Structure formats: C-alpha cells, structure tokens
Amino acid sequence: MPRSKRLPAAAGGGRRSGGGGSGNGFRPPVVLLLFFFVLAPLLVLAARRSTRTIVSPDQTGSPNFSSKKATDWREQLVIQHLKPILTKEVIEAISASRHELGQWSLDFLRRNHVSSSWQVDGADHASHNNLTVTDTLQNASDAEKISFKMGDDALVGSLPTSNKDSKDNLDGHQLPDSPAKVARRQLREKRREKRALELVQQDDVALVKLENAAIEHSKAVDSSILGKYSIWRRDNENENSDSTVRLMRDQIIMARVYMVIAKSKNRLDLYQELLTRIKESQRAVGDANADADLHRSAPERIKAMGQVLSRAREALYDCKAVIQRLRVMLQSADEQVRSLKKQSTFLSQLAAKTIPNGIHCLSMRLTIDYYLLPPEKRKFPRSENIENPSLYHYALFSDNVLAASVVVNSTIMNAKEPAKHVFHLVTDKLNFGAMNMWFLLNPPGNATIHVENVDDFKWLNSSYCPVLRQLESAAMKEYYFKADHPTTLSAGSSNLKYRNPKYLSMLNHLRFYLPEVYPKLDKILFLDDDIVVQKDLTALWSVDLKGNVNGAVETCGESFHRFDKYLNFSNPHIARNFDPNACGWAYGMNVFDLKEWKKKDITGIYHKWQNMNEDRVLWKLGTLPPGLLTFYKLTHPLDKSWHVLGLGYNPSIDHSEIQNSAVVHYNGNMKPWLELAMTKYRPYWTKKQLHWLKKF
DSSP states (O other): OOOOOOOOTTTTTTOOOOTTSOGGGTHHHHHHHHIIIIIHHHHHHHHHHHHHHHHSOOTTSOOOHHHHHHHHHHHHHHHHHHTTTSOHHHHHHHHHHHHHHOSOOHHHHHHHOSOGGGOOTTHHHHHHTSOOHHHHHHHHHHHHHHHHHHOGGGGTTOOOSSHHHHHBOTTSOBOOOOHHHHHHHHHHHHHHHHHHHHHHHHHHHHHHHHHHHHHHHHHTSOHHHHTTOOTTOOSSSSTTTTHHHHHHHHHHHHHHHHHHHHHHTTOHHHHHHHHHHHHHHHHHHTTOSSGGGSOTTHHHHHHHHHHHHHHHHHHHOOHHHHHHHHHHHHHHHHHHHHHHHHHHHHHHHHHHHSOOHHHHHHHHHHHHHHHHSOGGGSOOSOGGGTTOTTSEEEEEEOSOHHHHHHHHHHHHHHOSOGGGEEEEEEEOTTTHHHHHHHHHHSOOTTOEEEEEEGGGOTTOSTTTOHHHHHHTSHHHHHHHHSTTOTTSTTTTOOOGGGGOGGGGSTTTTGGGGHHHHOTTOSEEEEEOTTEEEOSOOGGGGGOOOTTOSEEEOBOOBTTBSBHHHHSOTTSHHHHHHOOTTOBOBOSSEEEEEHHHHHHHTHHHHHHHHHHHTTTSOSOOSSSHHHHHHHTTTOEEEOOGGGEEOOTTTOTTOOHHHHHTOSEEEOOSSOOTTSTTSOTTTTHHHHHHHHHHHHHO
C-alpha cells in the first residue's frame, strides 16, 4: 500500500494527532524551549567567562592583544574629548603613565600620586594597612589566578583584607611578588624621585629669583638711610652657603621642643632618642658658619634627625604645646642676646678706655724722674712766649703722655716756622710730672711748651661750674657706680657708652672755659689728643670766621650727624630753639676766636644749657651735644681738607682723602695706641712718633 505523505511539523502549526498516537507530534517545540531557556544562558555565561579570562593579565602581568584592543578605543575616545580642555603636556603625561603603570583610577592617584618629599618613615606600612576597594579586587584577582595552580580548596574563606594576607596562603607559605608588581613598584619609585628632584630644582630657582629681585630692590633704596650697609648684601658668592647649617640648627631646635613634650608625656624612648640625636647633630655642626665647615657626618646626622623628628611629630605633635615651648625658647634666647650684647659693649668700652700697661708704666717712671729733678731744672725755656698773642697758640687737654707727644711732634714736623708755635698742655695731677718730664727729655725744637695742672685752677669749682656740681651729686654717682643695681634710678639704661669714665674728668669739659684759662690770647687752635697733623696749620689763624666764634669742619652727610642725632627734640626747649636738620660738626681741630667768645658770653650760654640738663633730659653725657647748642649759628664751616674723621671706627675711608687731609682724627674706640686699632690706619700715627724719637 502506498505510503501517505506527511506534512512537516512546522507546517502542522502544532496540530495534534489523534488521541492514542505517538508523541512525535509535540517534540520539536520542547527542544526549542529547552535550547532558549537553558542552554543559551549557559553559553552566554561561558562566553563572558572566556572574555574575562582573555582580558585579564597573563602570568607575565601584561594584558594580551584582545584586552588591549577592547580598551584602546575607549581611551582614545576619552582623550579625544579632553583635548580641548587639557594641555598637550598633560595628555602626554597621562599616556606615558598609562603605558608605565597601567590603567589609572582615583584610588591609584590617591595612594600613589604623591611627591616623595612628603613621604615619611612608616608611610608605606600605613598605606598597606589601609587598602582601597581597588586593592581588594586586585588581590582577589591574584588569589583567583593562584587558585588555578593550587586548587580551589586553598582559597576557601581567604578573601584577602591586606597585602600581607594576600601573599600568605593557609599553609603559611609567603608568595613572592609577581614580576609585574615589582616592575610597577620600581616605576613608581623612579617617578617619585624624578618628581621630588623637579620640586627641589623649582624651589632653588624660585629662591634665587626672589633673592635677585631683593638685591635689585635694595640698590634703589635711599643710601641716606642705609648708608653703605644693606640687609640684602651678599657676603659670599654662594648665596646658600649656610643652608645646611641652618637646617641642622632648625632640626636641633625642633628636637628640643619634642624632647620636652616627650618627657612630659612619659615617652622616655623618644626622649632618649631625641637627646642622642641632638648631641650628634651638635657635634657635627660645632662652630661652623658655612656648609663647607661642617663635619663629613653631617648628611647622615640630618637624615637620622629627620627620621626621629617624623616619628615624634606623629606621636607627640600638639599645636598648643609646640607654640608654647617655642615662645619660651624665644624669650630665653632674647634675654641671652641682650645680656651678651650688654657684656660686649662693656668690654669694648673697657678695652677702649683703659690705658695700656706700657703707657701707664712710662707715665709712672717719668713722674718719678721729674720729682727727682731739682726745681731749677723743671722749667721750660722761652716762657715769655706763653702770653704773646702774635704767635700761634694750641690748646691740648690730655692725660695720655704718648698721645700728647704725637700731636705736638707731628705739628712741629710740618710747621714752616716752629719757633712761632706755642703749645698749652693741661693734664691732671697724676700725669702732671710725667707730661713735664717727657717734653724736658724730648723738647719740640724751637717751639714753646707750657704744661699746667687742672687742679691748680682754683676758679674751677662747683659753685661756678654746673657740670662739676653735677658730677659731684649723689644722682650722678649712682648713675656711674651703681648701674648694675635694679633699684637705682639708672635701672633699665642699656647704653653703657655714656658711663665712660672720661665724662667724670674736668679735662673733657675744660674746652668751654678757654677764655678763663688763657685770658691774654685772642685766637687759639684746639686739638684733641687722638689726632695726627700732616700739614702746616699756620693758615688757620688767617681764616675769616665772619663774626663767628668757632671754626670747624662739618660732619653731616645726608641724614647722618645732624642735630637730631645728638639732641632730644621731644623736649620743648630743644624743639623750640633748634633745627633738627642743622648740620653737626666735630671737636678735634677747632679754631676759636676768644674775643668774640667773650663778647657773646659763650661760657654763660653753656652754663644755661648745662643747668637745664641736670637730669639728662636734653642730651646724654658728653661734650659734643652741649657744644652744638652753645655754638649754634656761631660756627663757621672750614674746608673738609683740613680735618678727616673716622679713623677709629670707619674702615672704608678713602686713602686719597686721608693723604690730602691736614689733620687725621682717630675718633671712636679704636685708638691707634691700643691693640684693637685698625692696622691699615695705625702707620699714620706710629711713623710720626718713631720719626721724632730718631730725630731727637
């Protein structure tokens, strides 16, 4: 019987056959449903797993080609969109870092993109103990790769929570870092070092720029205020020659701060370590003022001190405690500086005003020899010239025999007619015999010498002389002899130069009584005992003073040595009568017209101002301030070539100015007969003395 034709199952439209037939009529739909609902998801899951396996790094740590191809188009798309925003340098840096360090993420930047200059000891350990989600996933991935080798049983319940846990399996075996991790770590370290070097170089360049700008700015500052000094002056060619020294000293200061805090908090371990580091750094620094003077162990000491300071900062830092301790240290250092400055001032004054042993012994021997002479041999020749007003008369008030001899001898050596010169020397009772004996043994040629004792001037007493009355007062004795007692009126006064013993001597104030000392003279030339004469001074007697009393060389230059430097212009008596910008002048070589002196009662003017200054409210002690007041608008300026000053304190006087000057003046503390004299200026004084001794 022929076979009947059957329609395909698809064409049957799911038409069911008769009731007792076989199941061939409904099998195709079940297969399709089984495929779509069971097998298809399994295939998709398998495909995803294979895709992840392909993208993940291989055993060498580098992604394979399919992963790179899957991510490059996304990165290129992002960079393409960021080009209008980021600069070319930033995009190149991103690309370079991507090739070196792999994919970037916020966690990566937060953990690793930090300059090495901010890294401290223990930072790596801290970062390992604070892992981000990215680290956890990475460790999980590493563990998954390890599971292919060791089996899944080794990873049961071992999802890593730290780097250390991720490297240790349950058997206790530590797994070495993969070559990829080692390579990435080395790249990170190199990049940090490079970045730190760049920051240091940028800091150096910025510092040099700032200093150069400051130096240029200092050149434009008014020299009348700063003079030849400048706070930005370069002392050395290397501007940072002491940077390491300053760093070590700063470290020592901070270590002392933390050492006190550590002791207060009972951290004896840190206390002992800080104490040890301080001693080591102090030995390395020593007395060095420049980096070249440091001990060769200085770099190691800096590194060791930096490490312990880092630990101390982490454990002990308390802003309030640190500030309080620094304030205490600053106050202590300030008190120490004031004390040392006061001591230095006292010692410099003592060295400047103390008579050297050689001069003191010379004076004693000359005194003994003088009083062993018979009375007839104690007289000087040509005593008739003493009151002759037609001759050239000099006034010299001194207690230094050697200094007075240089003044007299240098004047006579340069005089064209020595016989017409008369020298009036006034000294105290202690040096009277020595002064006479010196010039009796060393007569100044044909010149006339006249030596007097200030104690023989009976008219010079406290009832007539205000300054003598003030010097004998209890307040003045307290000022001089009880200055160190805090209960005295002089407590708090720090300017020791005004407590110089010379201000107690009437020899210093005798210059205001010239007409009383020499009543028969019309004109006299006053000389200090710390000058050297280099030219003939005869022409000074013919200078027209134009009705003034005093002829002197003015000393003001720009804003220096004007009246406001010497006088208290906050006092109404001073402010009302004097100009603060009036030009000052100097004692040392002064021509005085004694006729005009008497007419204008110069001594009476001096007495008036001296009485007003009994409490030292108008000026401190000395003779120049009252001289400026007394001869105000009565001083005729002489040519500057007659008198050059500053050889006792100014090391930068021009050599030609000294050579062309008629008189050189060693005003200041560095007198030429002292050891502290400036060597470059001393020959002007010694050659006159030696030449005179050889000649006579």
